[in-house]
Amino acid sequence: MTVAKTTAFTAEQQQLARVAKALAHPARVAIVQLLASKTTCISGDIAAELPLARTTVFQHLQELKALDLIRGEIDGLTVCYCLNTELLRQVQQQFMSFFETAVACPAGGAGESCGC
Amino acid sequence: MTVAKTTAFTAEQQQLARVAKALAHPARVAIVQLLASKTTCISGDIAAELPLARTTVFQHLQELKALDLIRGEIDGLTVCYCLNTELLRQVQQQFMSFFETAVACPAGGAGESCGC
DNA sequence: ATATTATGTCGCATTTTTACGACATAAAAA
DNA sequence: TTTTTATGTCGTAAAAATGCGACATAATAT
Numbered sequence: 400m401t402v403a404k405t406t407a408f409t410a411e412q413q414q415l416a417r418v419a420k421a422l423a424h425p426a427r428v429a430i431v432q433l434l435a436s437k438t439t440c441i442s443g444d445i446a447a448e449l450p451l452a453r454t455t456v457f458q459h460l461q462e463l464k465a466l467d468l469i470r471g472e473i474d475g476l477t478v479c480y481c482l483n484t485e486l487l488r489q490v491q492q493q494f495m496s497f498f499e500t501a502v503a504c505p506a507g508g509a510g511e512s513c514g515c
Numbered sequence: 516m517t518v519a520k521t522t523a524f525t526a527e528q529q530q531l532a533r534v535a536k537a538l539a540h541p542a543r544v545a546i547v548q549l550l551a552s553k554t555t556c557i558s559g560d561i562a563a564e565l566p567l568a569r570t571t572v573f574q575h576l577q578e579l580k581a582l583d584l585i586r587g588e589i590d591g592l593t594v595c596y597c598l599n600t601e602l603l604r605q606v607q608q609q610f611m612s613f614f615e616t617a618v619a620c621p622a623g624g625a626g627e628s629c630g631c
Numbered sequence: 632a633t634a635t636t637a638t639g640t641c642g643c644a645t646t647t648t649t650a651c652g653a654c655a656t657a658a659a660a661a
Numbered sequence: 662t663t664t665t666t667a668t669g670t671c672g673t674a675a676a677a678a679t680g681c682g683a684c685a686t687a688a689t690a691t
Contacts, residue, residue, distance in 0.1 A: 407566055408541035412548070416541040423536035424649085425524035431617055432528070438621040443667060450523035455650050457669070462648095476658045476667050482620045491614035498607035501547055504598045505554040540679085559638060571680050573639070578678095592637050592688045635690070641683085648677065654670080661664065 415497055418490050421466050426451055426459045431482065434469060440479035531613055534606050537582050542567055542575045547598065550585060556595035 408416075422428055426449055433445060446456040460480060463469045467486055472479045524532075538544055542565055549561060562572040576596060579585045583602055588595045 408545055412541040412544045415544050416539055419535045419537075419544075420539035421535075423532055423539045425528040425532040426649095428528045428531050428535075428613070429524055432613075435617045435620040443669095451649095452651050453667095454652075454669085458649075458651095461669095473668090478668065482617060484618050484620055487614060487617050491611075491618060494610050494614065495607075497544070497548075498603065498610065501551045501598060501603050502600050502607060504551040504600055542679095567679095568681050569637095570639085570682075574679080574681095577639095589638090594638065633691080635688100637688085638686080640685070643682095644680090646677100646679075649675085651673090653672090656669075657667090659664100659666080661662100 411493070415493055417466065418468075418493070421463055421468060424459065426456065427463055430456075430459060430463060431468070434480060434482045440472070440481040442474075442477040442479055445480065527609070531609055533582060534584075534609070537579055537584060540575065542572065543579055546572075546575060546579060547584070550596060550598045553597075556588070556597035558590075558593040558595055561596065 422431070429449060430445060433448060434441070443453070443457075445460070446453040449456050451459075460469065460471070464471060467483055468490070469480055470483055472481075538547070545565060546561060549564060550557070559569070559573070561576070562569040565572050567575075576585065576587070580587060583599055584606070585596050586599055588597075
């Protein structure tokens with residue numbers, strides 16, 4: 400409580416952080432890649448392809464689903480999960496803007512205005 | 516027992532997840548944006564611009580520094596933090612590849628091969 | 632020399648994440 | 662019907678993240 404902190408975080412910062420958090424575990428990165436590599440939506444045997452217990456994988460799936468990055472459709476006894484490519488495209492844009500601003504830092508990286 | 520199974524994933528998946536984790540908090544997103552917006556590297560008054568205690572901000576700075584996304588150079592009594600734009604460029608590429616593969620999912624989004 | 636200031640370290644409490652087994656449920660097969 | 666199978670729910674334990682105050686340190690300023 401050294402200083403007055405008036406500034407809150409913007410909606411954009413929170414949104415980017417939320418998505419980043421969703422991708423902040425290799426299992427969830429792997430799940431997205433797995434779904435991207437299938438011509439047909441695969442079901443819970445996603446778990447069989449990952450070095451984790453089925454319930455743990457299910458938990459990760461739920462986290463991705465909570466952000467609507469993936470979707471699940473029940474098909475009889477199995478469930479078909481697939482990517483929400485539309486949302487992913489938006490998210491990709493957000494990350495791009497973020498990185499573009501970052502790499503375009505006027506300080507220019509390896510220490511032009513300071514010693515870093 | 517809860518053992519981190521992150522080692523069972525590919526190096527690429529782990530690297531992407533690591534960086535995603537670094538950006539998984541709005542404060543750290545804000546820090547990167549803040550550093551990107553400065554023509555000169557700013558020091559610890561980063562804390563004054565964020566709605567968090569100084570030590571908490573310092574902690575976030577350390578996390579970004581641990582991944583070498585930012586760097587700090589001591590200048591007398593103050594410290595000059597700035598972005599590692601070179602690394603950020605690499606990271607940007609990794610995220611781009613990831614998203615490109617994801618949005619290019621053959622299932623094509625809104626349910627072409629399944630009901631999602 | 633003493634005080635001030637910017638930065639960094641430590642410990643602690645709270646919350647969230649991760650991981651998994653035991654159990655429940657509902658569709659399909661026997 | 663009974664059994665099998667794929668999926669989902671719940672509780673729990675360990676770990677990590679978050680946030681902050683008390684204290685330490687080192688460079689200036691007085």
